[in-house]
Amino acid sequence: MTDEAALPATGAVESTPKQEAADVVADLADDTRAGAVPAERMLIALDIDGTVLLEDDTLSPGVVEAVADAHIAGHEVMLATGRSWDSTHGIMRRLGIRPEYAVCSNGAVIMRRVGADDADEYELAHVETFDPTEVLTLLGEHLAGAHFLVELADGTRLFTDYLDDWNLEGANKVTFAELSDQPVCRVVVVAPEQTDQDFLELVERIGLTQVSYAIGWTAWLDIAPQGVDKSTALELVRGWLGIAPDRVLVMGDGRNDIEMMQWAVRNGGRAIAMHQGPPEVHAAAGEVGLSVTEGGVAAILRSL
Structure with missing residues (x-):
């Protein structure tokens, strides 16, 4: 009989060098960031002026990085704006996004990406007109x-x-x-x-x-x-993408964002008003974030 304590057989145990272990952890983190463990897909629609863009035409602090992280997590991040397509496309490039769709002209125009996920070519998907x-x-x-x-x-x-x-x-x-x-x-x-x-x-x-x-x-x-606004266009986009209504998040600061905010909240989604927006926009959203100068969009996206 031996004086040593009897241990159960556990098989061979192999020690991993510290650097190799650190590399494994880093790889796992990269896999998670790249979507190996994706969240349920969200449709995230952002206004441009006063939401992702300041009055001096600079981007809101942290928005580029936050949008990129949301995209990596598997979410569809797009713009819903009163701007024309040419102007909207330029902002998309500055943000580094190529969403499947873009809502322009306050919902009267919807553009659709053509080709692969990394393509930067778009075609007209839907347009509404009237006699002015x-x-x-x-x-x-x-x-x-x-x-x-x-x-x-x-x-x-x-x-x-x-x-x-x-x-x-x-x-x-x-x-x-x-x-x-x-x-x-x-x-x-x-x-x-x-x-x-x-x-x-x-x-x-x-x-x-x-x-x-x-x-x-x-x-x-x-x-x-008549009857056309950002919400009517976003409902079309949501249906085309097959995203559930309660997985919608919209952010804006202006009166032309009110309808899309009411639409999102009414259907179980979320709407965030930028802090500098007028009271009626705050009321429509129900949630108020930081101002555009404080990085309001980035703060919300990082919290998802």
Whole structure:
């Protein structure tokens, strides 16, 4: 009999060098980051101006890295904006994303990626248009000196006067009467001498019932076809992607984000308003994050 304690047979035990063990841990972390253990896929729709982009045209702190991490986790991160496709595509490139779809022109235009996941080519998937004659005539009578711009179904933009806030690269200057020559998917009206409250009162007074509209922080009126907004386009995208309604997350800061926020919350998803947004946007979202300057989008995405 031996003095040593009897141990159960456990088989051969092999010691792994410390560096090799560290490499294994790192590989496991990389596998998890690359989607080896994916979360249930979410549809994450982000507004651009005031949400991912600051007033000086710089990106919100941390947004590029946070969006990349959300994509790696298997989520569909896309933009839903009032901007035209050309402008939206440029922001997508700055963010480093190539989503399957992009919602532009406040829901009147949906673009679809063509080809592989890493492709940067898109085609028109859906467009809504309307005859702008009546609304332009009505606004022209009440807003002397206003600046007008329309967007056609093919992305062509026509405008009446230059404005510093507009990116008019590739746009064509026309007379006011020529704005109504063709169906449009969007009308933009800017009246520098007016306030956003002036616009709210004007719209209520003249009754823009035949179109959808959103009023910006300044005297900026964005008009889309009746019944069309970011939410109607996002519902189409959600269906095409096969993502459950309660797996939707939207973020924005402006009045043109209200409908998509209400849509997300109504269907069991989430809506986050940027802190600097107006009270009615906060109310529609139900959740308020940090401001765009504080990295509001990045903070929410990191918490997922």
